[in-house]
Amino acid sequence: MPDTIEVENLVKTYAGTAVVDDVTFSVRDGEFFGLLGPNGAGKTTTLEMIEGLRKPDGGTVRLLGEAPWPRNPALLPRMGVQLQATAFFDRLTAREQLHTFSSLYDAPSARVDEMLDLVGLTDKADTQAEKLSGGQAQRLSIACALVHDPEVVFLDEPTAALDPQARRNLWDLLREINQRGKTVVLTTHYMDEAELLCDRVAVIDHGRILRIGPPAELVRGLDAPVRISVERSALDASAARTLPGVDDVTEDASSTVVTTRQPSPVLAALAERDALAGLQVRGATLEDVFLELTGREYRA
Numbered sequence: 001m002p003d004t005i006e007v008e009n010l011v012k013t014y015a016g017t018a019v020v021d022d023v024t025f026s027v028r029d030g031e032f033f034g035l036l037g038p039n040g041a042g043k044t045t046t047l048e049m050i051e052g053l054r055k056p057d058g059g060t061v062r063l064l065g066e067a068p069w070p071r072n073p074a075l076l077p078r079m080g081v082q083l084q085a086t087a088f089f090d091r092l093t094a095r096e097q098l099h100t101f102s103s104l105y106d107a108p109s110a111r112v113d114e115m116l117d118l119v120g121l122t123d124k125a126d127t128q129a130e131k132l133s134g135g136q137a138q139r140l141s142i143a144c145a146l147v148h149d150p151e152v153v154f155l156d157e158p159t160a161a162l163d164p165q166a167r168r169n170l171w172d173l174l175r176e177i178n179q180r181g182k183t184v185v186l187t188t189h190y191m192d193e194a195e196l197l198c199d200r201v202a203v204i205d206h207g208r209i210l211r212i213g214p215p216a217e218l219v220r221g222l223d224a225p226v227r228i229s230v231e232r233s234a235l236d237a238s239a240a241r242t243l244p245g246v247d248d249v250t251e252d253a254s255s256t257v258v259t260t261r262q263p264s265p266v267l268a269a270l271a272e273r274d275a276l277a278g279l280q281v282r283g284a285t286l287e288d289v290f291l292e293l294t295g296r297e298y299r300a
């Protein structure tokens, strides 16, 4: 069986500049895959070429074994697309929006209530889409992308501009969708989101893939230091400097923070001294991966 998505040497050029520059990757059936990068990195352009909404200037795309461009009607019922700017039909309620989408695809109308329930909008079914909150509107647009039961779902920055609680709720929903067997492809500029949700991520900058793999593996590949902090009353900075394997020590009003590439002996020594009060261990994140790959801080 071919991979759900196969992208090879994909190129898109605007005014002589390649905004997608020789991009190659594949997405397996059932995978939760993320395109991660700052604004303007080329994520949306890549996604839209896979969806068959933009014409590539070079390279090939296979989606579910078929070419999405020129517009391929056989693929439409098999894919769900949530665009970055959500457009709803004027003055229709949430339920009516979903009915309209489901009838376009001849989907059974029972799916409408099922989708409202899935995205937690049953009590907003009779509310006009323009009166929904940002998070509710995002969830409705995801329901619209799913109502015809596609095999693969594309989500372009689904949590952009949401407050932290709404983002968390949406993460639960996206996980649920993936657990129901859908292949999910997400673009995001949130590192934490990619790290939490994705089986694999492609880190993109200036139209090129810098690294691709499971988030934990990318982070492990860094050999970055670990920061261990404990309450200052349990261990002060001068005592911390005597621990084995310590690279650096800092302290603030309440904590002593040890930086080390050998966390095991440091943690063992802290336990031996009964100095584990307030223990926090922070490893590297995808943010550090981006910094190492580009030499600059990640600014979404």
Ligand SMILES: Nc1ncnc2c1ncn2[C@@H]1O[C@H](COP(=O)(O)OP(=O)(O)OP(=O)(O)O)[C@@H](O)[C@H]1O
Residues within 6 Å of the ligand: 014, 019, 037, 038, 039, 040, 041, 042, 043, 044, 045, 046, 189
């Ligand atoms: N139709 C277009 N004409 C000219 N330039 C374009 C066009 N569409 C996108 N671009 C440029 O291509 C680059 C990549 O844009 P793209 O929207 O793919 O980035 P992105 O990673 O999705 O960023 P964002 O998170 O801001 O959506 C940007 O510099 C953008 O200005």
